[in-house]
Amino acid sequence: xxxxxxxxxxxxxxxxxxxxxxxxxxxxxILHDVSEIDMSRVSFIEPYSMVSFLLMGRSCFRKRGEKxxxxxxxxxxxxxxxxxDFFKTEVFSVPGILDEGLVLKRSSESSRLIEITEIxxxxxxxxxxxxxxxxxxxxxxxxxxxxxxxxTVTDYFVTVISELCQNIFEHSLDTGFVSMQxxxxxxxxxxxxxxxxxxxxxxxxxxxGRGIDYxxxxxxxxxxxxxxxxxxxxxxYGLCQVNSIVEKLKGTIxxxxxxxxxxxxxxxxGGSSKHMFQRDGLPPFQGTQITISLTA
Amino acid sequence: xxxNVFKSAKDAKVKVPDLITRPVGRLMFTRxxxxxxxxxxxxxxxxxxxxxxxxxxxxxxxFIVKLIKHSAEKNYYVKLTNISxxxxxxxxxxxxxxxNYNDSRIAVxxxxxxxxxxxxxxxxxxxxxxxxxxxxxxxxASFEDISRFTGLDIPVVKTIMEELLKLRLVRKNKDDFTSV
Numbered sequence: 001x002x003x004x005x006x007x008x009x010x011x012x013x014x015x016x017x018x019x020x021x022x023x024x025x026x027x028x029x030i031l032h033d034v035s036e037i038d039m040s041r042v043s044f045i046e047p048y049s050m051v052s053f054l055l056m057g058r059s060c061f062r063k064r065g066e067k068x069x070x071x072x073x074x075x076x077x078x079x080x081x082x083x084x085d086f087f088k089t090e091v092f093s094v095p096g097i098l099d100e101g102l103v104l105k106r107s108s109e110s111s112r113l114i115e116i117t118e119i120x121x122x123x124x125x126x127x128x129x130x131x132x133x134x135x136x137x138x139x140x141x142x143x144x145x146x147x148x149x150x151x152t153v154t155d156y157f158v159t160v161i162s163e164l165c166q167n168i169f170e171h172s173l174d175t176g177f178v179s180m181q182x183x184x185x186x187x188x189x190x191x192x193x194x195x196x197x198x199x200x201x202x203x204x205x206x207x208x209g210r211g212i213d214y215x216x217x218x219x220x221x222x223x224x225x226x227x228x229x230x231x232x233x234x235x236x237y238g239l240c241q242v243n244s245i246v247e248k249l250k251g252t253i254x255x256x257x258x259x260x261x262x263x264x265x266x267x268x269x270g271g272s273s274k275h276m277f278q279r280d281g282l283p284p285f286q287g288t289q290i291t292i293s294l295t296a
Numbered sequence: 297x298x299x300n301v302f303k304s305a306k307d308a309k310v311k312v313p314d315l316i317t318r319p320v321g322r323l324m325f326t327r328x329x330x331x332x333x334x335x336x337x338x339x340x341x342x343x344x345x346x347x348x349x350x351x352x353x354x355x356x357x358x359f360i361v362k363l364i365k366h367s368a369e370k371n372y373y374v375k376l377t378n379i380s381x382x383x384x385x386x387x388x389x390x391x392x393x394x395x396n397y398n399d400s401r402i403a404v405x406x407x408x409x410x411x412x413x414x415x416x417x418x419x420x421x422x423x424x425x426x427x428x429x430x431x432x433x434x435x436x437a438s439f440e441d442i443s444r445f446t447g448l449d450i451p452v453v454k455t456i457m458e459e460l461l462k463l464r465l466v467r468k469n470k471d472d473f474t475s476v
Binding site (some may be wrong): 152 | 353383396
């Protein structure tokens with residue numbers, strides 16, 4: 001490549017948050033050296049990977065002032081990303097737009113999702129956007145939660161979306177994104193909610209505010225998730241309340257921040273088996289990325 | 297006095313049925329305070345949440361918690377009605393966190409039996425809980441009545457009633473107590 005930067009062909013690792021770690025391991029390289037990403041090997045993208053990839057692109061754009069070009073996008077990936085409003089964020093440069101005939105229709109049948117929506121980092125604007133996202137979710141809830149349908153589940157998700165989105169402008173010092181989708185994975189139906197930012201992260205938030213004793217970055221994440229602690233106020237309820245809702249719904253929650261993560265697999269909880277998994281020493285990726293999923 | 301929260305939210309151009317975020321809580325609190333201008337001492341303020349589905353912790357912190365604090369300053373009582381299950385869970389979670397991290401507890405009366413099988417929301421102990429239940433049947437009671445009901449000595453009952461008064465879950469009427 002003429003400008004000294006390179007083309008990177010990314011592997012097919014956008015299938016779930018755990019395989020996506022393979023892409024995050026290339027983050028530093030993407031941030032400094034990559035100007036084109038070849039997507040030809042990607043066969044599937046789920047919401048957490050999509051939003052995290054978007055954050056990567058945005059960090060590059062902010063750092064270098066130039067957009068990374070996505071090339072060789074398989075048509076179905078291009079269609080999906082367009083449907084999710086991925087390109088509306090204008091973070092990546094994409095050669096060509098889809099022919100009108102190939103654009104996925106936005107009928108009620110394809111309404112099992114909440115398109116990528118940016119959450120501003122100012123309280124007033126952030127609250128207005130959250131209110132719109134909740135209104136959209138209320139409208140599409142019966143489709144998104146078709147396999148879990150029960151008014152209580154919808155109300156639980158309203159609480160979860162509201163709490164996590166507010167954490168973006170309350171704690172991250174950056175804007176973030178929310179997205180949600182129901183999709184099929186093997187024999188299972190999965191509903192996945194993603195709320196992520198590339199702000200100061202959980203560690204940064206507690207460093208700036210009130211301290212808390214912890215053994216490792218992942219331990220701090222677990223404390224933030226399971227105890228009513230806050231980096232800003234005397235105590236916090238949001239994340240802790242979200243965790244208890246996910247437990248009630250027997251879902252899973254993954255919370256990744258900088259170089260650590262905690263996964264709580266309440267669908268596997270029972271007896272003496274372990275359901276909370278801490279990971280330290282992950283490839284660094286700034287901010288806080290959260291995903292909640294239910295399977296049926 | 298009754299505040300219809302749904303109507304009040306619509307008047308304030310807040311999107312319903314969900315009441316979420318701190319700015320919305322602050323806005324609703326300001327409007328409630330305006331309405332409370334002529335509330336009498338010892339009066340009960342009934343917050344009617346009919347039609348409201350979700351109230352999140354930020355809204356609860358800015359609206360319900362602040363109204364409870366305001367009621368203590370101005371000597372009126374707050375009572376909730378038509379609270380959804382998820383709102384009850386969220387209110388209970390906020391009150392528990394508040395009480396764990398402060399020297400004082402916070403609780404509120406409610407008109408109907410909740411999913412917790414109680415007529416209040418908040419972190420009460422077993423004796424306090426039983427006494428609140430007792431007041432649902434016996435609108436008014438003295439220390440002696442409560443002592444007979446609970447089997448506790450009068451000095452212990454006095455301490456418990458002081459706490460329930462502080463939590464504003466009961467009212468004192470000369471030598472007797474009445475429910476909120």
